[in-house]
Amino acid sequence: MFYAILAYHVEGTVQSWTSEEDAALMKDLLEINDRLTRAGKLGPSARLGETAKAVTLRGPGDGMVIDGPFAETKEQLLGLYVLDCANQDEAIAVARDLKRVNPTAVYEIRPIALYLPGAPLAAN
Template sequence: MLYAILAYHVEDEVLSWTPEQDAAVVAKVIEVQAPLRASGQFGPAARLDETRKARTLRGPGAGMVLDGPFAETKEQLLGFHLMECATEEEAIAAARKLRAVNPTAVYEIRPVKLYVPADGFGAT
């Protein structure tokens, strides 16, 4: 089963990091990802740009493009990791490893059904 591990964080906090602080957190996250990638479990991961640059498309017909994600929480979705795990518990364990190196982040774990698989990842 594929799981998305969605990374939430207080955006203003992340944006306040110096380039050195940001690079240090990213380096630690990549270090956690490495053995998961080597095992074939870890798929694409992405960091989303600032929410002020986000747009939402909604409404009937062609829809209307609105500014922002309109989240109702303090934290914003800032990125995600896509993993293949045998069980939900395994996905939660991976999220705990990621959080251990970025403890102020919040991770949401959700099963994923791919409708456009990429490069064989998630074929099972």
């Protein structure tokens, strides 16, 4: 089963880190990424750009492009991981590893329902 781990954080806090603080955190996070890659568990992962540069598409038909993500919380979605895990418990364990090295972040674990017209889903 594939799971998305969505990384939320207060964007202002992340932007306030020095280059050295950010590099130290990234080093720790990349160690987890490397372990998951070696185990064949890690799919795409990304650190997202600033929310100030984001847009939202909403509304009927073709929709309307509106500036910003309009998050309702003080945390914004700043990154994500896609993992191939046997079950939710395994995905939670990975999120706990991430939380250990980035304790002020919030991680949402969500199953991914793949929809590929004409292509069967991979069975785990």
